[in-house]
Amino acid sequence: MTGVFWVIVFSFNGLVILYFLALNGFYLATSLFAYGAHRRYALRLKTVDLERFLRTGGAPPITLISPAFNEEATLVEAVRSLLSLNYPEFEVLVSNDGSTDNTLEVLTKAFNLGPVDRVPMGGIPTESVRGTYRSRRYPNLWVLDKENGGKADALNAGINYCRSALFCAMDADTILERDSLLRIVQPFLEESTTVAAGGIIRIANGCVIKKGQVERVGLPGNVVARFQVMEYLRAFLAVRMGWDALGSTLIISGAFGVFDRSLVVEVGGYSTTTVGEDMELIVRLHRHCRERRVPYRIGFVPDPVAWTECPETLAVLGRQRDRWQRGLMESLIRHRAMLFNPRYGRLGLVAYPYFFFLEMIGPLVETLGYAVFALTLLAGKAAVAYVMAFLAVAFGFGMVLSLSAVCLEEITFRRYPERKDLLSLFLIAVLENLGYRQLNTYWRMKGTIMGLRGRGGWGTMTRKGFGGDPA
Amino acid sequence: MGGPGNPLSALLSTQVFLALTLTVLTLLGMATFFAVVTFVLRLKNEKEDRRWADLLRSWEPLLLEALYEPEKLQGLWDSVDEKYHLDFLEFNLQYSQRLGGPEKQTLKLAAAPYLEAVRPLLNHRRVGVRARAVQTLGTLGMPEFMEEVKAAVDDPAPFVAALAARLVARQAGPEEAQDFCRRLSRFKTFRNWYLVDMVVDLGPQAIPAIREALADPDRPAQIRAVAAHSLSVLGDLAAAELAGELATTEEDPGLLASLMRLLARVGTGELSSAARAHLDADEFFVRAAATRALSELGGAEDLPYLVEKLNDPSAWVRLAAARGVYHIGSKRAFRALSRGDDPAAPLFRQVLAEEAGK
Numbered sequence: 001m002t003g004v005f006w007v008i009v010f011s012f013n014g015l016v017i018l019y020f021l022a023l024n025g026f027y028l029a030t031s032l033f034a035y036g037a038h039r040r041y042a043l044r045l046k047t048v049d050l051e052r053f054l055r056t057g058g059a060p061p062i063t064l065i066s067p068a069f070n071e072e073a074t075l076v077e078a079v080r081s082l083l084s085l086n087y088p089e090f091e092v093l094v095s096n097d098g099s100t101d102n103t104l105e106v107l108t109k110a111f112n113l114g115p116v117d118r119v120p121m122g123g124i125p126t127e128s129v130r131g132t133y134r135s136r137r138y139p140n141l142w143v144l145d146k147e148n149g150g151k152a153d154a155l156n157a158g159i160n161y162c163r164s165a166l167f168c169a170m171d172a173d174t175i176l177e178r179d180s181l182l183r184i185v186q187p188f189l190e191e192s193t194t195v196a197a198g199g200i201i202r203i204a205n206g207c208v209i210k211k212g213q214v215e216r217v218g219l220p221g222n223v224v225a226r227f228q229v230m231e232y233l234r235a236f237l238a239v240r241m242g243w244d245a246l247g248s249t250l251i252i253s254g255a256f257g258v259f260d261r262s263l264v265v266e267v268g269g270y271s272t273t274t275v276g277e278d279m280e281l282i283v284r285l286h287r288h289c290r291e292r293r294v295p296y297r298i299g300f301v302p303d304p305v306a307w308t309e310c311p312e313t314l315a316v317l318g319r320q321r322d323r324w325q326r327g328l329m330e331s332l333i334r335h336r337a338m339l340f341n342p343r344y345g346r347l348g349l350v351a352y353p354y355f356f357f358l359e360m361i362g363p364l365v366e367t368l369g370y371a372v373f374a375l376t377l378l379a380g381k382a383a384v385a386y387v388m389a390f391l392a393v394a395f396g397f398g399m400v401l402s403l404s405a406v407c408l409e410e411i412t413f414r415r416y417p418e419r420k421d422l423l424s425l426f427l428i429a430v431l432e433n434l435g436y437r438q439l440n441t442y443w444r445m446k447g448t449i450m451g452l453r454g455r456g457g458w459g460t461m462t463r464k465g466f467g468g469d470p471a
Numbered sequence: 472m473g474g475p476g477n478p479l480s481a482l483l484s485t486q487v488f489l490a491l492t493l494t495v496l497t498l499l500g501m502a503t504f505f506a507v508v509t510f511v512l513r514l515k516n517e518k519e520d521r522r523w524a525d526l527l528r529s530w531e532p533l534l535l536e537a538l539y540e541p542e543k544l545q546g547l548w549d550s551v552d553e554k555y556h557l558d559f560l561e562f563n564l565q566y567s568q569r570l571g572g573p574e575k576q577t578l579k580l581a582a583a584p585y586l587e588a589v590r591p592l593l594n595h596r597r598v599g600v601r602a603r604a605v606q607t608l609g610t611l612g613m614p615e616f617m618e619e620v621k622a623a624v625d626d627p628a629p630f631v632a633a634l635a636a637r638l639v640a641r642q643a644g645p646e647e648a649q650d651f652c653r654r655l656s657r658f659k660t661f662r663n664w665y666l667v668d669m670v671v672d673l674g675p676q677a678i679p680a681i682r683e684a685l686a687d688p689d690r691p692a693q694i695r696a697v698a699a700h701s702l703s704v705l706g707d708l709a710a711a712e713l714a715g716e717l718a719t720t721e722e723d724p725g726l727l728a729s730l731m732r733l734l735a736r737v738g739t740g741e742l743s744s745a746a747r748a749h750l751d752a753d754e755f756f757v758r759a760a761a762t763r764a765l766s767e768l769g770g771a772e773d774l775p776y777l778v779e780k781l782n783d784p785s786a787w788v789r790l791a792a793a794r795g796v797y798h799i800g801s802k803r804a805f806r807a808l809s810r811g812d813d814p815a816a817p818l819f820r821q822v823l824a825e826e827a828g829k
Binding site for chain 2: 194403
């Protein structure tokens with residue numbers, strides 16, 4: 001009996017090692033693909049005459065949909081920032097999702113809103129809209145006031161009232177760089193089959209923000225936020241760019257993405273029954289287009305930047321990661337028919353299995369792996385040196401991936417101009433392996449378990465607002 | 472891994488341990504490599520920034536002088552070291568995107584002696600380098616390098632080809648316009664917005680060529696739709712009759728919608744029947760475009776058609792119809808209806824709000 005037990009334990013250890021090799025192998029591969037893609041993008045970017053599009057109005061109209069729930073502290077500044085974007089023709093549509101604070105009043109006062117009738121053009125079912133308001137000062141600013149239904153519902157209401165062919169879904173507290181719309185719209189112009197494109201999200205904590213724009217980029221003073229800077233660099237510059245180069249973008253961040261409105265309406269809008277509505281929509285768009293053999297492209301553009309405030313406490317960060325994991329899980333389980341299904345091409349055969357086994361189930365395997373490893377070690381069944389070497393490999397991989405992302409940042413956008421920030425990033429690449437990554441794994445495992453048990457909600461995010469001094 | 476005392480396990484354990492140790496060393500080596508490369512890159516980038524700033528400091532005042540007094544260009548040229556020719560073009564290019572008129576001509580003059588250095592880059596294996604070369608020659612070297620830029624319209628990379636086409640469009644005379652319109656099919660993977668913007672760049676002198684493209688049944692429907700849309704942007708009144716005629720024979724929905732847009736912009740009441748013919752088209756966007764066209768062209772006799780469209784299944788058509796009813800019908804009746812409980816009342820209120828906001 002004991003023999004069988006240890007066979008199981010050793011087999012599991014083998015599985016953990018396999019998981020670990022596969023995960024890091026994928027990360028390394030996407031980083032390599034990302035490298036080539038970034039070089040191509042940087043050269044192309046130089047030849048795009050953004051000013052021209054501004055002058056001639058050659059860019060298509062876009063509606064920015066900003067779902068807001070109890071955002072009275074930050075929304076006015078965020079909306080001001082949106083209104084100052086460089087883009088020939090756009091509308092800002094704030095979807096006030098039944099806020100219980102003074103969000104609507106604050107907006108009304110700041111932008112001189114008045115009730116104006118506007119009929120919905122789409123028919124996605126949503127909670128009822130109580131009223132539509134328009135700014136007397138800025139004719140392109142509209143506010144929908146609706147019953148609470150969650151972020152996805154607020155976005156759907158916005159889509160229903162959107163009149164342009166493209167819409168930009170974003171978070172209410174996101175700060176878009178002035179040229180971000182001009183940049184993100186390029187794939188829609190150059191490739192008629194583009195149905196969605198996502199931009200890069202960067203951490204605003206630590207930056208100097210004035211008049212709704214990031215004036216000076218810097219690293220946050222808060223350690224938790226610093227770790228996230230590194231995570232975002234890795235996730236966007238290396239991983240998402242790499243998947244995009246493979247034509248397998250499965251996630252466009254809910255904080256900043258542009259979509260073809262008619263197609264999103266056709267697929268029924270955002271799902272209101274998942275906390276990962278952003279990913280779920282992308283997976284559904286893939287499925288819809290593949291199943292109907294409609295040529296399409298969903299892409300990632302690494303340059304249009306959306307700045308967002310990240311959590312600075314472990315408690316809030318833990319809730320966020322838990323929710324992200326549940327969102328990922330819900331989307332993947334809902335569309336499990338894609339798993340290893342050749343009908344979905346590279347997406348079904350590579351990207352989907354990667355997310356399913358390595359991102360969804362991975363945290364469970366990893367956490368159990370730590371426990372079983374410890375057990376093996378305690379029972380004297382494995383040499384301490386062996387375990388230490390294995391952990392060193394894990395740390396080494398982590399460092400290599402993070403440092404390669406920092407390298408990509410230096411090759412491409414160099415957003416952190418201070419040399420001391422660069423050195424700090426090196427240090428973070430080392431330190432994040434000593435506890436932070438393990439914590440993340442724990443939160444994600446918790447999310448997986450909560451998801452399996454059908455529990456959890458959105459959680460709350462405490463925001464400091466962008467007006468204050470950098471941390 | 473494995474119990475002590477088992478020789479196979481021990482061997483395995485040793486080998487695995489060795490492998491792990493080697494992996495750790497490799498990873499540490501890679502990590503160090505990335506860190507060093509990044510840091511060296513930073514130093515290099517900083518040096519490059521300083522070099523560029525120095526160049527700007529030396530060229531900018533001379534260029535600004537030359538922009539006011541072109542005879543001072545010699546001073547500027549004297550300051551350009553041989554190894555900085557391409558940098559100088561880059562510098563000029565940045566300015567040229569912000570300047571126009573005589574200043575741009577001076578910039579072109581300033582760049583002229585160095586443009587030959589760009590020619591070989593037109594055949595570079597990297598798309599981005601070719602694109603930049605096309606952009607440099609197309610912006611600073613026209614009309615001297617027109618042939619080279621025109622040739623780039625056939626570049627295998629659609630992005631380079633489109634860039635070249637745009638640059639040609641800006642400089643094109645009537646003859647080039649015709650050639651340009653013939654080659655538009657090359658860009659059918661691009662979105663119509665982009666193509667329309669490109670065609671409109673040709674300017675009014677290209678209208679006959681664009682009209683010819685619209686009339687030609689052998690061209691792809693998408694290109695003809697782009698032509699129709701472009702003519703509506705250019706406000707070509709003489710295209711109205713052609714649009715009316717084509718609207719009765721063509722079947723492609725995209726083309727029909729563009730024709731309706733053209734009719735709405737330049738058509739006359741006599742052509743309203745062409746719009747009426749498509750009020751019940753299968754595609755909602757054709758119905759909406761036809762309704763908009765009828766709203767512009769129609770008279771009181773068309774009011775019943777528009778009223779009927781207030782019940783169309785598509786909200787886009789209903790809104791277009793409501794705008795039409797306001798445009799053609801009695802404003803007083805419209806206001807009265809907007810206050811009632813008619814299902815179309817919210818649409819009417821929206822139209823009134825839009826009108827008030829104009």
